Amino acid sequence: MNAAIDTTGIIAARTHSAVRRHRLAWALATALAAAFALSMYLGDFPIPISGIIQSLFSPLTGLANRSVDFIVLQVRLPRALLAIASGAAFGLSGIIFQTLLRNPLASPDIIGISRGASAAAVFVIIILGWTGLAVSLGAFAGAVLTALAIYFLAWRNGVTPYRVVLIGIGTDAVLIAAISYIFTRARINEVQQAMSWLVGSLNAARYADLLVLAAAMAVLIPALIALLRSLDPMELGDDTARALGAPVEPARLGLMLVAVAFAAFATAAVGPVGFVAFVAGPWRAPCSRGQGAASSMPR
């Protein structure tokens, strides 16, 4: 009797939290759609909503209005899409790192990976005088090299989260010092040029950036889903996860590579936008209390 009541209670609670999660997912999706619509609508050049919709379908309908089409299709659309793609990539990268390293502060912008991209970009902009796409390439290489350096420095019969975090902050400090050193030695207008990259911006969004990022995510997201199942036991601690039969080291390496790739591609596209990756974890807690890592992934 008691058992029966308990079970219905548990089932009810589970259904309740599943319903809640569904509602939240819909609410987030609606918010995303609204943000996208606003981003398409707002700008220096006022375009009525009908004009925007007409312009969006103009490749199909053939009704062209060149000045409006340019703004909608060449300026606002890539910008909004790039914002969604890079935001998702930063968020995923943040949540993977925070879960793997079991520290809510350990997003890529805190443990040195974004800083690797920044230091590389500052180096190529100020010392080598590169511009445009070359800077993105440099930043990408910087992020990947920094991540590899952190991982191998932290490797000692395996990698523990705590060591990765400490090595990460050490690496971050060196990179900050390097950036500051270049800044104090360079001419002020070069510093300003590098600063505008460091702040991160969607201003110069191009389809080329979007394509690269989208292609990368098309590979990374399936890889992530494949690796996801191993993430849940790992949150319980390495030893527990191992005892549960999870392949801890390979899974961690795979997940870290995926997370680094997300961060590196997004940073190369829009610059080291801070904070987006960092808030992924705190956001996730109220959205999926105790539901494991998988539920927080589609965002």
Place this chain on the structure above:
Amino acid sequence: MKLPTPASLPDLTTLTASAPPRAQKAAQLTLGLLLLALMLMAIAALSLAVGARPIPLETVWHALTAYDATATEHRIIWDLRLPRTVIGLLVGAALGLAGAVLQGATRNPLADPSILGIHAGASLAVVLGVAFFGMTQLSSYVWLAFIGAGAAMLVVYSVASLGREGATPVKLALAGAALSAVMFSIINAILLTSQRTLDEIRFWQVGSLSGRSMDILLQVTPFLLIGAVLALAVARLLDGLSMGDDVARALGQRIGLSRALSGLAAVILAGASTAAAGPIAFVGLTVPHVARAITGPGYRWILLYSMLLAPILLLGADVLGRVISPPGEVQVGIVTALIGAPFFIALVRRKKLAAL
């Protein structure tokens, strides 16, 4: 967080019969402190002697004991190197203490003044002062930075205190990081539109001891001393907090009060040291880990070791920065990270550091 192991409960170990090894360890640690103090004195002497114009130690001694206002070298020592050295000592000690206290109070190895918004607040205040009020004097930065740091920490603490559980470590760290992000985006917006401000700020934000005069030293010293006393006084509370909130509460400790006092000590120390030397991140973040590796758990020792190790690093880096690229100087904030970080990484690799 791991469950506390018996080794991390110093008050309980006194109850067991392990008194002789414990006394031996205390003697060893005291000896270590004396050695560090000697090292610090040697580095301070070097800091007085080394610079663009090297001064023999004998002359340094004469300048200190029998000051002669007509001798140029005596003037250099009293007007330039002595304030710089004392500020280096005090700021270093303050950074080490602040880092150790914050890491203990939040139980997060990543906690440091920059994570909790103190550096961002100080930087924002200085940037606003330079951009909108045309302040360019180092001495006016001191007050701006101090007010900014205090205001930031107050906001961070109140935001983190919202909600039922009060200011938990995670909420403190998250609120600090979030508000830092807000403040840095304001800073960046200003720096992107005002080249003049960027030009001023890029030298301040590196963190440097050069050009600090006697009046800056006198302005910040009282705060640094009060902060240091308070930090050493909360050692016992930090030991309690390190066992976890529930255990500490069960032992009769008032969690909220402990954390508020620790936070106050850290703000005073970090605010005053940022005011004197600019935002130096690396020292407060890493020195407590080194101290903990030497002493083991027990915050009284961790704090004392942090208080001596940090100025050794800071002042040593400052001396090195004066000589590595003549005729110029490399700012101490850069040198501490460039020489300190590889050492720190090597230490993390060699030793299994105790998790907080």
